Amino acid sequence: xxxxxxxxxxxxxxxxxxxxxxxxxxxxxxxxxxxxxxxxxxxxxxxxxxxxxxxxxxxxxxxxxxxxxxxxxxxxxxxxxxxxxxxxxxxxxxxxxxxxxxxxxxxxxxxxxxxxxxxxxxxxxxxxxxxxxxxxxxxxxxxxxxxxxxxxxxxxxxxxxxxxxxxxxxxxxxxxxxxxxxxxxxxxxxxxxxxxxxxxxxxxxxxxxxxxxxxxxxxxxxxxxxxxxxxxxxxxxxxxxxxxxxxxxxxxxxxxxxxxxxxxxxxxxxxxxxxxxxxxxxxxxxxxxxxxxxxxxxxxxxxxxxxxxxxxxxxxxxxxxxxxxxxxxxxxxxxxxxxxxxxxxxxxxxxxxxxxxxxxxxxxxxxxxxxxxxxxxxxxxxxxxxxxxxxxxxxxxxxxxxxxxxxxxxxxxxxxxxxxxxxxxxxxxxxxxxxxxxxxxxxxxxxxxxxxxxxxxxxxxxxxxxxxxxxxxxxxxxxxxxxxxxxxxxxxxxxxxxxxxxxxxxxxxxxxxxxxxxxxxxxxxxxxxxxxxxxxxxxxxxxxxxxxxxxxxxxxxxxxxxxxxxxxxxxxxxxxxxxxxxxxxxxxxxx
Numbered sequence: 001x002x003x004x005x006x007x008x009x010x011x012x013x014x015x016x017x018x019x020x021x022x023x024x025x026x027x028x029x030x031x032x033x034x035x036x037x038x039x040x041x042x043x044x045x046x047x048x049x050x051x052x053x054x055x056x057x058x059x060x061x062x063x064x065x066x067x068x069x070x071x072x073x074x075x076x077x078x079x080x081x082x083x084x085x086x087x088x089x090x091x092x093x094x095x096x097x098x099x100x101x102x103x104x105x106x107x108x109x110x111x112x113x114x115x116x117x118x119x120x121x122x123x124x125x126x127x128x129x130x131x132x133x134x135x136x137x138x139x140x141x142x143x144x145x146x147x148x149x150x151x152x153x154x155x156x157x158x159x160x161x162x163x164x165x166x167x168x169x170x171x172x173x174x175x176x177x178x179x180x181x182x183x184x185x186x187x188x189x190x191x192x193x194x195x196x197x198x199x200x201x202x203x204x205x206x207x208x209x210x211x212x213x214x215x216x217x218x219x220x221x222x223x224x225x226x227x228x229x230x231x232x233x234x235x236x237x238x239x240x241x242x243x244x245x246x247x248x249x250x251x252x253x254x255x256x257x258x259x260x261x262x263x264x265x266x267x268x269x270x271x272x273x274x275x276x277x278x279x280x281x282x283x284x285x286x287x288x289x290x291x292x293x294x295x296x297x298x299x300x301x302x303x304x305x306x307x308x309x310x311x312x313x314x315x316x317x318x319x320x321x322x323x324x325x326x327x328x329x330x331x332x333x334x335x336x337x338x339x340x341x342x343x344x345x346x347x348x349x350x351x352x353x354x355x356x357x358x359x360x361x362x363x364x365x366x367x368x369x370x371x372x373x374x375x376x377x378x379x380x381x382x383x384x385x386x387x388x389x390x391x392x393x394x395x396x397x398x399x400x401x402x403x404x405x406x407x408x409x410x411x412x413x414x415x416x417x418x419x420x421x422x423x424x425x426x427x428x429x430x431x432x433x434x435x436x437x438x439x440x441x442x443x444x445x446x447x448x449x450x451x452x453x454x455x456x457x458x459x460x461x462x463x464x465x466x467x468x469x470x471x472x473x474x475x476x477x478x479x480x481x482x483x484x485x486x487x488x489x490x491x492x493x494x495x496x497x498x499x500x501x502x503x504x505x506x507x508x509x510x511x512x513x514x515x516x517x518x519x520x521x522x523x524x525x526x527x528x529x530x531x532x533x534x535x536x537x538x539x540x541x542x543x544x545x546x547x548x549x550x551x552x553x554x555x556x557x558x559x560x561x562x563x564x565x566x567x568x569x570x571x572x573x574x575x576x577x578x579x580x581x582x583x584x585x586x587x588x589x590x591x
Contacts, residue, residue, distance in 0.1 A: 389531035
């Protein structure tokens with residue numbers, strides 16, 4: 001029959017919309033209350049409050065509230081997108097309905113597009129209706145802001161299209177209706193959770209591990225659309241502001257949704273009707289599911305067990321191993337729909353061997369991660385952070401980027417000393433009282449001359465006499481001191497307001513500048529700002545407080561033109577002759 005070649009069936013499309021009307025009706029009611037009805041009430045308040053002159057409440061709503069409705073849009077897209085996908089795929093999860101649909105004189109493409117498009121209308125049309133009604137209210141009130149309203153519609157449609165299509169794509173892999181929401185929730189956060197678990201495991205097993213490379217985090221951000229969409233905001237002036245996400249996602253994720261829709265169609269065309277009721281309906285994906293569950297179960301529940309029982313490295317390995325085997329058998333039960341799965345022991349052995357191989361790699365440091373220290377001549381610049389030493393003022397926490405060869409050599413030497421004595425991390429009693437100076441944190445990032453980077457993080461390392469000499473050379477470097485106090489950065493980015501010191505009172509203008517110049521002179525001469533690990537925490541030194549005003553938010557580009565103030569405290573030792581002389585002179589003038 002000619003109907004057998006159709007790629008769309010209007011009857012199926014219409015029946016789907018009528019059968020699952022609560023999905024789109026709920027979204028329409030929620031959006032109507034949040035946008036057009038809310039705007040209508042504000043318009044009424046404007047008319048009553050301003051004697052017929054509109055614009056107050058409604059204009060604020062159009063300018064500020066509408067762009068802020070993206071949080072609501074994201075929640076609806078995530079939840080109702082899943083419900084719409086469950087409705088669109090529901091005929092695949094029952095043997096009776098699957099056989100009925102397969103017996104219709106409609107091609108597989110026709111069945112797919114009829115159900116898929118009906119679900120897409122369910123997700124997108126309520127947003128379009130709310131947009132048009134809100135547009136009408138804003139026009140009536142004479143305060144239409146198409147940028148804000150258009151942004152909201154674009155965000156709503158982009159999020160709704162992606163999350164619905166993503167759920168439909170996952171729905172093609174399963175034949176069980178309850179498995180779809182489970183897969184949907186897992187895969188929305190899988191990349192983020194796996195990265196967090198890997199960070200935690202590698203931090204335990206690898207001495208000096210800080211975090212995975214930045215590109216991993218950026219990739220994971222794009223693979224976690226809930227987080228990426230949630231980080232996107234629009235400024236009240238219609239400007240984009242990046243909080244970890246990019247406005248490009250409003251068209252990148254819809255493009256990804258088109259690719260997912262094409263993949264879902266291909267899977268639908270090759271899907272066996274007999275797979276209804278199976279947890280994993282695509283046979284080739286069953287091993288992926290089986291071993292993926294084993295890996296994730298081992299890592300996740302292994303880390304949970306460690307957190308509860310405070311396990312060491314070896315005990316953590318055992319926990320990961322056992323939970324991985326358990327995860328394999330649980331996945332096998334779901335696939336076989338039976339508890340009798342011990343006959344699949346060969347797969348469990350493969351999982352165990354894989355974990356043992358991973359343990360061997362990290363346990364014996366076969367990659368050389370823990371012992372790798374770059375040569376000083378291969379380093380273009382080095383960033384050091386984390387070292388804290390008294391006196392505890394604004395410069396006691398070291399944070400500096402250095403490119404001087406001597407500074408690079410000192411940073412490399414300090415790093416090497418921590419690597420050579422890495423056994424102290426597990427056996428702090430191995431260091432004698434004569435050798436012990438103190439402990440510190442040390443975060444180092446090398447920018448190598450070949451363009452690559454190398455980072456290491458040591459959260460709690462013991463420092464002996466030899467390492468302390470190298471450490472003290474860095475702490476005494478005027479460039480390190482200046483950057484740690486952030487005095488140079490403040491000079492470039494802000495304006496000095498005042499300076500204050502005991503007995504001197506508050507100095508403004510040229511007097512404050514004179515005191516700052518004296519501090520800089522003492523730092524350059526090595527008479528001020530030198531911190532000593534293991535030194536006296538409170539030496540009774542007087543402190544000078546400098547106050548700057550800086551435009552924009554700290555560590556970010558200017559944000560709506562606002563200012564913030566930055567206070568820097570500088571401890572003044574007896575050796576700071578220039579600073580003490582200025583303080584004494586200003587105290588005499590103020591007295």
